[in-house]
Amino acid sequence: MQLLQIIEKHGRQPEDLISILLDYQACKTDNYISEDDVKMLARQLNLTESRIYSVLTFYTLLSTKPRGKYVVQVCNDVPCYVKGSVNVLKILEKTLGIQEGETTADGVFTLEFTSCLGCCDKAPAMRIGGQLYGNLDEGKIGEIIAKYRGQ
């Protein structure tokens, strides 16, 4: 079973939790960690469910709710905000036809905010899956989304 393999790979120490969560979420089609997953992880790692839930809700990379195949995350930390992340979000909302926090009806895209992505020099920035995109403008955003739609 997949989760057990991932646990074996990383180990069972509390500090292995984040790596396990990230790997496990990545191999799930709906991009999130469910309540049942948390229960199983708690038993396997001898951690409490509350602690795992706390970690899950702290990191924007992780989710406790089902998400689309591609998670589009717009940075809303200060440098991106100053460089117009609000506009980036508006363009994405228009392009995808959904609001922040929502998933497209076809289940392909989820749009959400994230905290700093560590590429303030390329602000405003966003991340799709593991891929970073900087210096965003309307044209660039359109091209990127079209590329993912095509996949």
Place this chain on the structure above:
Amino acid sequence: MIELTINNRKVSVPEGTTILDAAKKLGITIPTLCYFPNQKTKANCRVCVVEVDGYRTLQTACSTPVAPGMVVKTNSPKALEARKVNIELILANHDARCLECSRNLNCELQKVANQAGITDNPFESVLVMQDIDDSSPSIVRNPNKCIKCGRCIEVCRDVQGLNIIDDAGRSADMGVVPTFGKFLNDSNCVACGQCAVVCPVAAITEKDEIGVVWEALSDPSKRVVVQTAPAVRVALGEEFGMAPGTPVTGKMAASLRALGFDDIFDTNFTADLTIMEEGTEFLTRVKNALTGGKATLPMITSCSPGWINFVEINYPELLDHLSTCKSPHQMLGALIKTYYAKKINVKPEDMFVVSVMPCTAKKYEAKRPELSVDGIHPDVDAVLTTRELARMIKQAGIDFVNLPDEDFDNPLGLSTGAADIFGVTGGVMEAALRTVYEIVTGRELPFDGLHVKPIVGLEGIKEATIKIENPVADYAFLDGVEVKVAVASSTKNAKVLMDQIAAGTSPYHFIEIMGCLGGCITGGGQPRSADPDVRIKRLGGMYSVDEAKVLRKSHDNPYVKSIYEEYLGAPNGHLSHELLHTHYNKRGKA
């Protein structure tokens, strides 16, 4: 020793002392909010910030250790202003309708805000009102009051070993919630209420039943009977400024009469009765075990409803180890609505039984459908915590401190010293041993002052071995047997003993478990206290009440003897089983 200067005064303290404690030594109180005695340093509220020479930024006094030659200013304009702003920011995300709050005039946030001289808040409120979680019969969680100090998380995780609540989300959206934002009642919460004791504000409180009690008191058709748990009498005084551990039994009885209760009974009476029932049950189990019969050992006490919730949720396969005895206040409720109702010729449905308890889990317990003598009327109609009783006394304008002492009513108000120590960890076991040993050997328990020293004190897990020699004829099978007992308090410590039982390695015959660390004296319904020594002071109070009594063994209680002769028959007899015993539910984890 390290010498430093605080507010131009020199002070010498051991290495590792915090600025907060060093200042205390000089009589300087630096305001704190997230800080709590005997907990880890959190330093997240930033209320205790002070100015330290040579440091660019202000330092939190609770987390900064002193250094040689350090120069600290606790009241510099910079420190005072920062402290004020920090409190204003907390208030901007707090439901500050103080006049409509149960913690009004008893709130740590209100106190520091007042101390900082806050008269208006330049920051606009950013509070997004959330639903109050009142799903639990014991505890209410109001996220709009929460200041995210983390004290409740720590007590639930580190003291109780439960971790039902934890922080979730980040930054401004961070909150303290059960897993997946569930209702408390749908989580694995055992309702111990330790979170409510450490909460500085009204974010976690007991579910208030004062209203229904006032209603019953004003209903002329109701005979309203009250009973008080052992631990209430050594803590209630604190709500009126008295020192922790001061026994206020007489004032408590007097104030209950002044509030208008018709009968003032004592849960202690049924604590004595519990010893008769539980002691008999234990001896029967041991006899069966030693004479080739079937018996589940170790037997475990069942007085603490937080512990019962814990075992039903976490060890549903081990419920046979629990004594079938109802907890003492449920026993008394059942007797009030049967034995006493008949005696005074009042219909059980016209009786309203109120229990004053040091406990929040008792509120949940009283609502268990199985705890009812007729399946319709509950044994106990309402449960008030020690804190709630104090609020009622204040509402009624009773001058508690100056009340002349009064007594409980009889027959259900008399108790021995053995009953008093039910309120402290090790007490139930000692009370049981005082009686069981004497039944088995015909001699008094051979310990100084009747105290089983190894199980007296605040350690989380304690044990003792008592060797039986020269028993009376009926218990000849026990000759030479070493009875091994253990005592644990807090669900975290209970887990250690339960895991031994689950693994088949438990060496014990009899185990006492209390859900809260130290026993009922520090139950979830007791007065909140910032005194780091509050446990040991209340423990001292409990033993002093015991030692002051002439009768100190449950089987010597004359009314216990007469209730068996008049009504119940024998301990563990048919009627006892019907009224005084219960069963448990295999709940399992949510």
